[in-house]
Amino acid sequence: MASAEVIPDTMRAVQVRVPGGPEALELVELPVPACGPGQVLVRAGAIGAGGPDVLIRKGIYKWMPPLPAIPGNEMAGTIAAVGDGVDPARIGQRVLVSSRELPERGGCYAQYIVVDADAPFALPDGISDTEAVSLGNVQLAQAMLLGTNGGLPVRSILVPGAAGGVATALVQLAAHHGMTVIGTASTPAKRAHALAHGVTTLVDGDPAGLPQRVLEATNGRGVDLAFDHVGGMHMKCSMPVRRSASWC
Template identity: 35%
Template structure:
């Protein structure tokens, strides 16, 4: 990443190979997920306190080829998922703390593991936090891709009685239904909350998994169950988090749960192994859009910003 700006700031370059420091492992990457939040970092929407240029990327799947001092050499040859708080994963090799890696289950392809490792591990704590009762109606936004796609796959297992979903366009709507949604609304229509009101027909929504954010979140509040309705806010596909005030919630007797911050991310990290195990067992379908060569990272970012993906783009060195 040479600067903040458009996708073109991601440039392929040769750099010295990293070496593992004490407590670290060196991983030869096989599959690197391209994540929506990373596009916000690249654009400058989320400033980072690290000098540029830097090797971009925060997650990868690969094989441990070398270990630093204090790390068990038996890890060499093990296939792992990698999460890096200091970037560096858009590369053939990355060196990370050994404790930040998670073993990949046997039989799970690297591209599938890379697709599941973030979005799947976000969906699981979201559903656990929601504490669904088995009788409730839920709304899952952007339910055909990313976190929403995994939420839709798992919602009824975790206690949703009725799943209403939003998706962008007919093809994604069909996919959301395949994942388990009972009704699907096209959120490309700016009046989609009115369509939601029609579908409910006087009923209310108990739980909203809000990944769109912005102004639509306030409109949805009027369709939620008073006193026990809860909105889990975790995304900003509209460009900003839910525009909801304390007064909006107090006057309706609703709860908004912010799913972000260090403690939340620690829970996501703890769920990474469970998401990978589910994918290996077949109870969670990995959502891979396409596999591109590593040097097409800029193109991958452009596809994400154009909303032209139906899953995770994987970069392959």
């Protein structure tokens, strides 16, 4: 393993041994993982926190890593060391690690992480570590917004739960492209957040009457695209309000 700095023997990490509430998160001291051939060691500069981390802590994440598990799906930082077969010039490179590119989800609530050399994304100087750990949501939202309508123009979109992280990114992008955004939000604070970030019209999010409320808000036209990250009845009740077959 090649490095340009002194790598400590141990690191701090947050670990879940028994799923549960916030008390299930334990601050532990673990050995710093060593680079194998074709791998890099990334030292954390910023770590993302989001809904999937809560699901890992509860033990119900769809892509649950084996226990004991380290939550965290995004880390931005610096390559501190490289394994055999990796260009030593990469030491010191700023990168973003997304566990969606790794064999297992999680692993980023730690001071260091080892990943395959082709897994991290290089970061430009103009993006800070803190900004970088939110990029995954923006990229996902952009792909959903621009690539899921079969080439047809998207002039309006339905976004239930419009104050969430991914949903906010999608709302901002939709507003930037001049789209009409119909949204739902469950509390006054969330409704204010949604309106401030680009939602055009808020409707009651109760699934039972959602189709009728969206049709009323669009003068009977419905929307071109419906985005669902809630599932269940929201998905079923959003389907009738689409003017095309597009769904994301």
